[in-house]
Amino acid sequence: MILVTGATGNIGGELVTVLSESGTQVRALVRDPATATLPAGVAAVTGDLNRPETMTDALDGVGALFLLPGYDNQADLLDRAKKAGVQRIVQLSSASAALQDMDNAVSRYMTLSERAVRESELAWTFLRPRSFMSNALRWLPQLAVGDVVRVQFPDVRVGAIDPADIAAVAALALTGDDLDGRILELTGPQALRPADQIAVLATLLNRQLVAHGLTTAETKAELEATMPQHYVDAFLSFFADGTLDEETLYPTVQDVTGRAPRTFEQWAHAHAADFAH
Numbered sequence: 001m002i003l004v005t006g007a008t009g010n011i012g013g014e015l016v017t018v019l020s021e022s023g024t025q026v027r028a029l030v031r032d033p034a035t036a037t038l039p040a041g042v043a044a045v046t047g048d049l050n051r052p053e054t055m056t057d058a059l060d061g062v063g064a065l066f067l068l069p070g071y072d073n074q075a076d077l078l079d080r081a082k083k084a085g086v087q088r089i090v091q092l093s094s095a096s097a098a099l100q101d102m103d104n105a106v107s108r109y110m111t112l113s114e115r116a117v118r119e120s121e122l123a124w125t126f127l128r129p130r131s132f133m134s135n136a137l138r139w140l141p142q143l144a145v146g147d148v149v150r151v152q153f154p155d156v157r158v159g160a161i162d163p164a165d166i167a168a169v170a171a172l173a174l175t176g177d178d179l180d181g182r183i184l185e186l187t188g189p190q191a192l193r194p195a196d197q198i199a200v201l202a203t204l205l206n207r208q209l210v211a212h213g214l215t216t217a218e219t220k221a222e223l224e225a226t227m228p229q230h231y232v233d234a235f236l237s238f239f240a241d242g243t244l245d246e247e248t249l250y251p252t253v254q255d256v257t258g259r260a261p262r263t264f265e266q267w268a269h270a271h272a273a274d275f276a277h
């Protein structure tokens, strides 16, 4: 049995689908079964990662665990997982774990999550994806009201990755031992600026979209409206100060899955319905 955390989210949603379609026994962790939307046939179990004591039913009979990063008491959760018989952890992480920058709130929680898994002495695989292609969905409110899209960090190229590719790699790591002990740097096939992604969406939607690059001060103000200051500082450090390289591309998805990672164009076409409003 595989337990997938974040099963209602971008990665976990793709992962429960790929696992259930391949006939693997999978259980989806949700906090509220009344509101959770899951693929047909995927069983839900309730638990809260911030409260490991709520995870007893979820962990029962589980052999491998797909784990989101950054929750409280992760060492306690891993201890409970081990006692319940879990043998393998596939830890979602990010490129920023490599920085091990404990003054950066995002790098810090990624680093601490990986460290807790190492210290658990369970078998592990760390997935370090670059920004998700699904982050483009944050432009939906702007697309609903006009053709000018205000974009943050306009000059930064990112090897953004399709969540489905992260899920494909995660599924292999969860169901065999070939990827045990591996740190997998996961990128898409191209390093694109926000304006390049907007151009793809313009073609898809047959609209004259224009990307309007925000200054760093404007980006800071936008971020401050949506997240705590320590995360604002983290993203400014990554993408305004340039402490994080998300531009370099890696062949990992091809090497691990045997097929090329999906382009942003492919991702956008697969999610065209989300943009058709």
Ligand SMILES: NC(=O)c1ccc[n+]([C@@H]2O[C@H](COP(=O)([O-])OP(=O)(O)OC[C@H]3O[C@@H](n4cnc5c(N)ncnc54)[C@H](OP(=O)(O)O)[C@@H]3O)[C@@H](O)[C@H]2O)c1
Pocket (backbone or CB within 6 Å): 005, 006, 007, 008, 009, 010, 011, 012, 029, 030, 031, 032, 036, 047, 048, 049, 050, 068, 069, 070, 071, 092, 093, 094, 095, 129, 130, 131, 132, 135
């Ligand atoms: N976006 C990026 O570019 C990027 C890049 C690298 C790494 N990451 C990392 O990816 C993670 C987000 O993954 P995602 O985009 O797949 O998720 P997501 O779409 O943001 O959804 C969040 C998921 O986390 C679950 N969740 C939230 N709090 C929880 C809790 N206390 N206990 C149990 N489950 C909880 C939610 O479940 P409910 O249904 O219960 O709400 C939901 O399934 C973040 O840790 C982020 O740092 C993101």
